[in-house]
Amino acid sequence: GQQLNQSPQSMFIQEGEDVSMNCTSSSIFNTWLWYKQDPGEGPVLLIALYKAGELTSNGRLTAQFGITRKDSFLNISASIPSDVGIYFCAGPTGTASKLTFGTGTRLQVTL
Amino acid sequence: ETGVTQTPRHLVMGMTNKKSLKCEQHLGHNAMYWYKQSAKKPLELMFVYSLEERVENNSVPSRFSPECPNSSHLFLHLHTLQPEDSALYLCASSQVMGGANGYTFGSGTRLTVV
Numbered sequence: 001g002q003q004l005n006q007s008p009q010s011m012f013i014q015e016g017e018d019v020s021m022n023c024t025s026s027s028i029f030n031t032w033l034w035y036k037q038d039p040g041e042g043p044v045l046l047i048a049l050y051k052a053g054e055l056t057s058n059g060r061l062t063a064q065f066g067i068t069r070k071d072s073f074l075n076i077s078a079s080i081p082s083d084v085g086i087y088f089c090a091g092p093t094g095t096a097s098k099l100t101f102g103t104g105t106r107l108q109v110t111l
Numbered sequence: 112e113t114g115v116t117q118t119p120r121h122l123v124m125g126m127t128n129k130k131s132l133k134c135e136q137h138l139g140h141n142a143m144y145w146y147k148q149s150a151k152k153p154l155e156l157m158f159v160y161s162l163e164e165r166v167e168n169n170s171v172p173s174r175f176s177p178e179c180p181n182s183s184h185l186f187l188h189l190h191t192l193q194p195e196d197s198a199l200y201l202c203a204s205s206q207v208m209g210g211a212n213g214y215t216f217g218s219g220t221r222l223t224v225v
Contacts, residue, residue: 043154098209
C-alpha cells in the first residue's frame with residue numbers, strides 16, 4: 001500500500017527556534033493534511049492543502065503542498081513548549097475511502 | 112457535548128474478557144472509522160463505516176468486532192484479545208467518506224491486555 005514517510009523521526013529543539021519537517025510519498029496525492037497529536041489525545045487537524053504549490057498558514061504554522069504532489073512541508077516558527085507532540089501528515093488514498101497517515105515526527109521543546 | 116467522544120479513556124482487560132469501546136460523534140458526519148495506534152508505528156486503519164454500512168475491513172482479526180447502530184455511534188467489541196493488542200484505539204469521523212476535508216478524532220481509549 002501507499003506509504004508516507006516523514007522526517008525527521010524526532011526533533012529536540014529549544015524554545016524560540018524554528019522547526020521544519022517534511023512528508024514524502026512514492027505516489028501523487030491530491031490532498032495533504034497535517035495533524036498534531038498531544039500526549040494522551042487524538043490527532044487534531046492543523047492545516048489542509050488541496051492544490052500543488054499551495055502555501056497555507058495557521059498562526060505560527062505554515063504548510064506547503066509540493067509541486068510534484070509527492071511531498072509536503074510543515075514549518076513552525078518561534079516554537080513554544082505547547083508545540084510538543086507528534087506531527088502527522090495524511091492524505092486520501094486507495095479508493096479514497098480512507099486517510100493514510102505518515103510515520104510521524106515527534107517534537108520536543110526545551111526551555 | 113460536541114466533537115467525538117470515546118469511552119472509556121482507559122481499559123485494562125484480561126485475555127479471556129469481553130469488553131466494548133464506544134464512540135459517539137455530535138458533528139452530523141456520515142463516516143466513522145476505527146484506528147489502532149501502537150508505539151512507534153503509523154496509525155493503522157481497522158474499519159470504515161459510511162452511512163452505517165461497513166465499507167472496509169482492513170484484515171483485522173475476528174477478535175475485534177465493530178458495530179455501527181446509527182450514524183452517530185460506533186462500537187468496537189473485544190474478546191479473547193492478546194497482549195500485542197494493547198494500544199491506543201482511536202475513533203474518527205468525517206463529513207464524507209475518505210476525509211478529504213479531514214477527520215475529527217476522539218481522545219482514544221488506551222487499552223492494556225494482561
